[in-house]
Amino acid sequence: MDIKQNYFEFYGLPEAYELDLGQLADRHLELQKQLHPDRFAHLSDQERRMSAQYTAYLNEGYATLRSPLLRAQYLLKLRGIDTHNESSAQIDPMFLMQQMELRERVEEAPQHTDPDGELAALDQEVAQAMAELQAEFRRMIGEPSQEALDAAASAVRKMQFLDKLSREIERLEDELY
Structure with missing residues (x-):
């Protein structure tokens, strides 16, 4: 696992708007168990920090992929279009x-x-x-x-x-x- 991957890759899901939300939830639970900071409590400070970063990335990715609007925005972002911070875009x-x-x-x-x-x-x-x-x-x-x-x-x-x-x-x- 690598937080340089996009959320779809991180979760092992296809990069698509249509997602099986049950599969997303199952995968989230699996990854949550693997990356939970308590599993790294006995390791070095750096490894614990990495665990916390992975967990934050996991939760951010889950929230994004679970929401149809955020997922759509993320797919556009992966294609170079940021709809979060636009003020000059023309709307019908x-x-x-x-x-x-x-x-x-x-x-x-x-x-x-x-x-x-x-x-x-x-x-x-x-x-x-x-x-x-x-x-x-x-x-x-x-x-x-x-x-x-x-x-x-x-x-x-x-x-x-x-x-x-x-x-x-x-x-x-x-x-x-």
Whole structure:
């Protein structure tokens, strides 16, 4: 094992958007047992530090590969596109308008006559839009052209908006209960 490997290699999984999450969890438990710092307690300081680094890398990799959005961002990063820190990327104006409308509905949901129903409807809309973007990403990331890679990156940028909106809906649902 080597922390110079990407997360897919580290976990012994194919470098793909579609992952068997059960296999990922099983592999995580195996590696966690192998790399747990307690197994290295009797060794030198350097070996204990290496164990801690491996464990941190293991946990970071697991969180990344387990999340569809983070996994998509990571696949793009492996191909030289960082969607985490972009501020100048162009996003479809129609999509942005839809996001503004959805955000307004989320903000107004607590005052709605049926706040639970409105939040559930919003959550469903966001989930549907996310599923469509994930399908688009899945198609595009496998294509060898730069245009396909750009389309995959565009899908991920949109997924970031929807993920944030979904978290806001969850927060409001928690506040209502």
